[in-house]
Amino acid sequence: MTTLWDTTGSAVVKELAAQRRTGGAVLSGVALTLIVVADESRVTEAEEAATHAAEMHPCRLLVVVRRQIDAPVPRLDAEVQIGGRLGPGEAVVMRMYGRLGLHAESVVLPLLAADAPVVAWWHAAPPEQLATDALAVFADRRITDSSMAEDCLAALRTRAIDYAPGDTDLAWTRSTGWRAILTSTLDSVSGRRGAPVQVHGGRVTGDPASPTAQLLAGWLSSRCGCAITVEEASRTPGQSGVESVVLTLDQDEEVRVHSDRKGGAVISQPFRPDAAVPLPERDLGDLLSEELRRLDPDEPYSDALEAATGVTGLAERPSQREYVWFDPAEAENGNGRPRKRAAAARRGDGS
The missing domain is CATH 3.40.50 (Rossmann fold)
Structure with a gap:
């Protein structure tokens, strides 16, 4: 040097x-x-x-x-x-x-x-x-x-x-893990039904002042064609500002993805047992x-x-x-x- x-x-x-x-x-x-x-x-x-x-x-x-x-x-x-x-x-x-x-x-x-x-x-x-x-x-x-x-x-x-x-x-990049999990989960529901799934509403729970939470809700709204709101979590969310996402589907079904605070998330969906998937906190270089x-x-x-x-x-x-x-x-x-x-x-x- x-x-x-x-x-x-x-x-x-x-x-x-x-x-x-x-x-x-x-x-x-x-x-x-x-x-x-x-x-x-x-x-x-x-x-x-x-x-x-x-x-x-x-x-x-x-x-x-x-x-x-x-x-x-x-x-x-x-x-x-x-x-x-x-x-x-x-x-x-x-x-x-x-x-x-x-x-x-x-x-x-x-x-x-x-x-x-x-x-x-x-x-x-x-x-x-x-x-x-x-x-x-x-x-x-x-x-x-x-x-x-x-x-x-x-x-x-x-x-x-x-x-x-x-x-x-x-702030948008920090939502990548959540977006990937939600996309694969809805694809799984569609595969089980043999037909595309319809999202009628939902909410992102986390920090309403977090730009990541707002962008995640905006992405869901733009993709699902319905309003997805951001609601304050009962406890302080992680780095991304997102604690959980709940989507209301047609046929009275609901999909929920919740952070476990241990570098992972738990997916809850109808007719299947809860599944744990990785959702690590990412550093700035990543x-x-x-x-x-x-x-x-x-x-x-x-x-x-x-x-x-x-x-x-x-x-x-x-x-x-x-x-x-x-x-x-x-x-x-x-x-x-x-x-x-x-x-x-x-x-x-x-x-």
Whole structure:
């Protein structure tokens, strides 16, 4: 690893090329460029998660830490490494001071892997409007986490208002285990009957303030064509914010999936004994790795987000974003209005 203090973007590019030549490394088989935007207080856990994801999905890892935006002098400190603590590939950790943090794309763009998709992940509270961050404008896929906001439900609605195809949320990823169990359970009921099952209603029991619980209920509502509510659990739910799901079926039948708090869930359905299935708590690296498996728009997520927030027409929105300049200093003075700038959503077309 090489640390460059008070450096420039050009020096970082040269150092990365030099390490590649010295180590005999060849950039091949890289699936994507992963840009991680993290607060200084969360850099360690973000790096651990990104390292795990990089082991599953070969990528060039670029970590952006915006520090002291109000610093009087712009400055860039960078760590450049290949095959080090951040996984087997190429990684650059950049700490930006002063107004350089508002123009992080000027340093990041030359470091993107050629002809590879770009995924941006905010391990921090994302901007209310992603287009105000140029890193979101040229990314093919954008990952946020509504559960990190002070008001999770307000953040979920903000994500719906600002949604563009290619967006996703780790609060949605946390519901994957529940969705898989519910899908297989309903398929089992359909197989027993020899006909598709009809869901007439149901409820998700857990934390009503949990974005995962709300998105799970939204997904069920969109798929079943009926209202699925979120009700408060009698005890504190687990990491996902979901304690149980109960679905009312036709023919006066009911299906129930309940967390056992031991890394599993119990399925109760008519005419069959209760069954235990694994439902482990997942760490951040697993969640991020799952989201890197797909680079196309996540339509089930947009359907769930629509149903959970009431904001419609998400899937019909254009996937490309137009860059909107936003200066926090001007905002503090009462003059800060986001201003659109001509910019294409694809890297290399300007930012």
